[in-house]
Amino acid sequence: MGLFNKHLGNRGLRYTRNAIIVVFLLLFALATLFPIYFMIMSSFGDPIEAGAVSYSIWPGKISLESYKFFFEFSEYSYRWLWNSLVVASVVMVSNVVFATMAGYAFSKIRFKGRGILFAVLLAAMMIPYQVTQVPLYILIVNIFEIQNTYSALILPSIVTVYNIFLAKQFMSSIPNEILESAKVEGASQGKILFTIIMPLSKTVMAVMAILTFMDTWNTFFWPFLVTNTMDMQTIQVGLKNFRFANTTYFAPMMAGATISAVPMFILFFSLQRYFLEGVTVGAVKG
Numbered sequence: 077m078g079l080f081n082k083h084l085g086n087r088g089l090r091y092t093r094n095a096i097i098v099v100f101l102l103l104f105a106l107a108t109l110f111p112i113y114f115m116i117m118s119s120f121g122d123p124i125e126a127g128a129v130s131y132s133i134w135p136g137k138i139s140l141e142s143y144k145f146f147f148e149f150s151e152y153s154y155r156w157l158w159n160s161l162v163v164a165s166v167v168m169v170s171n172v173v174f175a176t177m178a179g180y181a182f183s184k185i186r187f188k189g190r191g192i193l194f195a196v197l198l199a200a201m202m203i204p205y206q207v208t209q210v211p212l213y214i215l216i217v218n219i220f221e222i223q224n225t226y227s228a229l230i231l232p233s234i235v236t237v238y239n240i241f242l243a244k245q246f247m248s249s250i251p252n253e254i255l256e257s258a259k260v261e262g263a264s265q266g267k268i269l270f271t272i273i274m275p276l277s278k279t280v281m282a283v284m285a286i287l288t289f290m291d292t293w294n295t296f297f298w299p300f301l302v303t304n305t306m307d308m309q310t311i312q313v314g315l316k317n318f319r320f321a322n323t324t325y326f327a328p329m330m331a332g333a334t335i336s337a338v339p340m341f342i343l344f345f346s347l348q349r350y351f352l353e354g355v356t357v358g359a360v361k362g
Contacts, residue, residue, distance in 0.1 A: 112337070119143065119334045121327035142327040146335070149318070149328060152306045156314035161339065163229045163299075163310060164292040171288045172281050174235040179243025180273050184255060185265070194244070201237040213301055228302040229310070233292060239284045246280040247273060282350030290340050311336045 120138045123145035147153045181187075182194050212232055217223045222231075250273065258268050274281070296312040303309050306317070311332065318329040 119331040123328045142331040145328040146331045156311040160310040164289050167233045167292045168289040170234045171239050175239035175243045178240045179247050182244045183247040197237045224308050282347045
């Protein structure tokens, strides 16, 4: 009887603990999703100045006027979205390709100075992003003189150390015996990379694609620095045009932010399976 009561007590404690964890996770999820919910709900308000906006969790009126106002506000509204799409897509593809190549070189090819070079890259990753902005701005604007171009928006982010590190760590887990067998069959390094390494690295490549696209799409500071005309602004920089010295068009700004979030949702849910696999890589030994 005593053992039975003890078993029931342990079972009750386990249920209580699980219930507390579930409640905590639900509260965390609500806190995470609420800004997105508020952004979407606010975008359905009327396109009036911020001082006249009535902030509420559920709008009293659902209207698409703010979306119409967003696209009619400037002749460059569509161009902002196009610029962001071009820059984010090119940066995403270049990072996936170059980081995969670099990760393969650092993980599977032995060459002189490999360890030192990788250590230098890791040290560079520790440098705060803000520290590099001034020399990078001088390089782009004063030396190369490519300000206000796609090149200025893309080149500084064409490949990141973090993605190289991510690819290298993943490819280090690929058995060397597979590559040795390919070499015995006469396969070149390029053939090994494109026919063996890349198919086996789809998971990490998908993770790099999602993270890079989202980071580039949401970047504000660098596009703000190197663009000086409205036709070259990205969507994140373009949204600031709805804010003036004395007022802000809040609902149209939220409409633009909602539209700008759509490509990220599409990309994430398209590659969700690979992303979740990437999160769990290495969690189970086998």
